[in-house]
Amino acid sequence: xxxxxxxxxxxxxxxxxxxxxxxxxxxxxxxxxxxxxxxxxxxxxxxxxxxxxxxxxxxxxxxxxxxxxxxxxxxxxxxxxxxxxxxxxxxxxxxxxxxxxxxxxxxxxxxxxxxxxxxxxxxxxxxxxxxxxxxxxxxxxxxxxxxxxxxxxxxxxxxxxxxxxxxxxxxxxxxxxxxxxxxxxxxxxxxxxxxxxxxxxxxxxxxxxxxxxxxxxxxxxxxxxxxxxxxxxxxxxxxxxxxxxxxxxxxxxxxxxxxxxxxxxxxxxxxxxxxxxxxx
Numbered sequence: 524x525x526x527x528x529x530x531x532x533x534x535x536x537x538x539x540x541x542x543x544x545x546x547x548x549x550x551x552x553x554x555x556x557x558x559x560x561x562x563x564x565x566x567x568x569x570x571x572x573x574x575x576x577x578x579x580x581x582x583x584x585x586x587x588x589x590x591x592x593x594x595x596x597x598x599x600x601x602x603x604x605x606x607x608x609x610x611x612x613x614x615x616x617x618x619x620x621x622x623x624x625x626x627x628x629x630x631x632x633x634x635x636x637x638x639x640x641x642x643x644x645x646x647x648x649x650x651x652x653x654x655x656x657x658x659x660x661x662x663x664x665x666x667x668x669x670x671x672x673x674x675x676x677x678x679x680x681x682x683x684x685x686x687x688x689x690x691x692x693x694x695x696x697x698x699x700x701x702x703x704x705x706x707x708x709x710x711x712x713x714x715x716x717x718x719x720x721x722x723x724x725x726x727x728x729x730x731x732x733x734x735x736x737x738x739x740x741x742x743x744x745x746x747x748x749x750x751x752x753x754x755x756x757x758x759x760x761x762x763x764x765x766x767x768x769x770x771x772x773x774x775x776x777x778x779x780x781x782x783x784x785x786x787x788x789x790x791x792x793x794x795x796x797x798x799x800x801x802x803x
Contacts, residue, residue, distance in 0.1 A: 525549040526586045538695035571602035581613035586702040590621040599634035607641030618649040654689040654713045655775040665749040676725040677739040679746040679766040685774040687714030693791040712777035727794035743767045
């Protein structure tokens with residue numbers, strides 16, 4: 524028996540692996556790199572495109588942690604179908620899925636919604652973690668360089684737009700708890716509450732670094748141009764579309780009723796705590 528972690532060497536999966544290893548749990552780290560070394564874990568090469576490889580990895584699992592990578596939406600839909608097919612075949616004891624901020628409401632469609640709906644239909648014990656925006660987005664070079672060099676925090680939201688920010692470290696904390704708490708099912712919102720505005724975010728960043736930092740609202744197109752060299756044109760365009768759609772909303776706040784705070788007693792890190800924990 525083991526805990527199978529997708530993207531085990533990536534930004535979201537690696538902290539989950541570390542949390543499980545620290546808790547003394549047996550871990551199978553899934554990666555596309557056959558030469559990868561993951562401390563404390565058994566490394567298995569498996570791809571989202573292969574149901575056969577996923578099936579071999581999932582058999583007998585105590586738990587599976589999954590999130591969809593930043594690729595084209597067409598690929599994400601294919602990956603979601605493959606994961607659902609594998610879960611239906613192998614019936615792991617527990618599946619924990621992070622939406623990574625993508626909408627999981629079936630009425631809205633998309634890969635995250637397809638995967639969440641498929642898990643619900645499978646009858647397998649599962650929980651869907653629903654963060655809004657990740658604090659790790661602030662580590663993108665064009666953001667952190669601006670903070671350090673100009674005292675500005677550029678991001679494609681309004682300065683008065685409230686967001687329940689979360690970190691990958693928070694996701695790991697909640698995932699670890701959800702693997703043990705089979706009584707908690709359905710959607711679990713992960714993020715700061717009350718939500719904070721862009722202006723609040725910049726102030727918190729400035730306080731941590733001991734300097735004045737002002738929030739700079741940029742357009743989704745400016746965001747696309749900045750991240751395309753890092754993640755590729757297709758995924759960058761998809762992200763820009765998400766921020767464009769977000770601009771029509773009043774906020775990106777979690778609801779306390781289904782929050783990790785209420786359901787699990789886990790309070791996400793403040794912005795300052797997160798910056799300290801990652802060593803900045």
